Amino acid sequence: MSSTLRTRRGAETQPDDPREGGWGIVVVIAAHLSFAIQNGLLRSPGVLYLSWKEDFSTNDRETAAVQSVFSSVSCFSGLLGGILTERFGCRVTGIVGGVLTFLGHLCTYWVTDIYQLYITASIIGIGIGIASNPVVVVVAMYFKRKYKLAHAVAISGEGTGIMAAPPLFQMVLQSFGWRGTFVIASAVAANIVTFSALFRPNGTKQKSKGGLHSSQQNLAKGEQNSDDNYGHSGGLVQLEPKGQAAEHGETPNSNMGYVSLVLDTKNANPILRLLKRLAVRFGFHLFVKSYRFVLLCAIQLQFNITYIGFVLYLVPRAQSVGVAPSSAVILLSIFGIGNLLGRLGSGLLVSWKILAEHVSAITMVIAGVSLLIMISERFSLFAIASFLYGFVSGVYFAIGFVLIRQCVGVRKLAVGVGFSQIFLGIGAVTGPVVAGWILDLTGDSYQTVYCVESAICFIGAVQMLLVPLLRRIEPGIEISPTDV
Known part of the structure; x- marks a missing residue:
């Protein structure tokens, strides 16, 4: 007993x-x-x-x-x-x-x-x-x-x-x-x-x-105390022990042994304090804390421009060289098969002791090559390009969430994914506009559209290689070692 x-x-x-x-x-x-x-x-x-x-x-x-x-x-x-x-x-x-x-x-x-x-x-x-x-x-x-x-x-x-x-x-x-x-x-x-x-x-x-969500709130307290800290001239917001908190009229936090955040007297403007708390609540501080996260959002915007453009003009491009509509539609199915296999294989790729950033850079290079293949006028090459682009885009988007988790941690993953979706949305809106503008200027030249999108992929691959370097200079967000 x-x-x-x-x-x-x-x-x-x-x-x-x-x-x-x-x-x-x-x-x-x-x-x-x-x-x-x-x-x-x-x-x-x-x-x-x-x-x-x-x-x-x-x-x-x-x-x-x-x-x-x-x-x-x-x-x-x-x-x-x-x-x-x-x-x-x-x-x-x-x-x-x-x-x-x-x-x-x-x-x-x-x-x-x-x-x-x-x-x-x-x-x-x-x-x-x-x-x-x-x-x-x-x-x-x-x-x-x-x-x-x-x-x-x-x-x-x-x-x-x-x-x-x-x-x-x-x-x-x-x-x-x-x-x-x-x-x-x-x-x-x-x-x-x-x-x-x-x-x-x-x-x-x-x-x-x-309540149901109290466990997540308690888990995030340590990080919120470190994130809600924009002091004057780069100083951190001060944490006071319980005894000193009583003198200032603050409510003690029994779980952490510290009181809620107290702003420095030089920066005690209540409006500014409210704005800073709202910035932390809605996740805007991620852009100040993690330069890698900012660059990842920018790269996702660029890649989604090429992604939407590829899918939108895949069938019209095939039909422009005499491919029958029924055969042209098959290219979308081939693209979907490649996308599914790419998402399934992404977990294996990033488990081979290769940096996720390097895997993403490689996929963007292959995506650029796939776009260049679309300049040809043979259906067989169109099918190869469709499968390759579908595969690497599936890998890229799947690994994108892994990279965001490494930058912001599990506690801020929800907001981080939300911001990345906004940038993807901007790319989804911008992609057709950019492609249509190029087609109007060049007289319906799909080759020019794919060349420009290919260049965007190559530029994104170079930017992706800069992501690990930003870790050394950014303030950083306190995350669990298991998130890396």
Whole structure:
């Protein structure tokens, strides 16, 4: 009996560090399926393009704007998903995003013009943007040593969705029309709620009345104390012991042994203090603390310009040299297969004792070469370029989350991913504009477009090699050694 009591007491005093596996496997599977549904719904509306154009009697520009709304809004709402994830946890945030995605698809059944479709597309985009953030974060919370492999399996759900959803949309469209397709799609979107409900917290069991998210809040206190520290002339905000805190009227923190942050008297402006706290709360301090994070966001913007341009003009480029439309569409399927394999293989690539930055640089070089291959006029070379670009883009986007985690840590991963999604959204909006501007100047010369995009990839590869060097000069963010 006494040995049993000692064992129980010892277990209570040890921190709860769950093993990698168990429920974590369920989380990875749920994350993969959630990603598949989100990206399948996000990339499939192009199948309904002609139906919308005929039903609403709109031109190509107005109809094509629907897909732009889907993509850009989902990226721009990623930061909102990050803030909600930090505040309410992965499960609640994922459920909220799933509900919005479900309602957006269901309400589309009753739209009567293209402008109402823009509104429902925005609701769907917001829902997907919110739901995608906790999918990335929850895997990072469950895995440390095997994180890269688990993340690769989860993120590969995007490739699964891109491959499976368009044929299913086409089949349902022929039987039920585009309105019936959205009703069925709403039922599929409701499964995001189900999968998000499986994202249960894996932190320590809190005996205090802190609510479901109290474990994450307690975990982040140490970092928030170090982040909320913009003093005058570079000085840190001071921490005072409990005794001195009482004299200043501050509330002591029993957990840390220190009081809440007290600004230096030279910098005691309440408005400035509020702004600084808001900057930390919304994650803007990441751009000051981590130069690597800033450069990664800039590189992602550049790469997404080439990514959107490649996908957008892949079929038109093939048709411009006499490839039949049915054969040209096959190139998108080849691209999707490569993307899926790239996301699955990303975990193995970064596990071979190669810096993730170097792997990303190599993928950007191969992406640039793939774009140059598109200058040719042979279908076989187009197929090779489609597979190569799909593979390396899958690797790049999967490793991008790993690099962000190394820069900001798990505690700030939600906000970090949110900011990176905003930059991806800017690239998604800028890519078609830049490509269209080049086509107008050169008289529909796709070769020039691909040459410019190839140059952007090569420049990004050089920038990626600078990321490890910035670690030496940046202030840095206090993160766990397991995040590196």
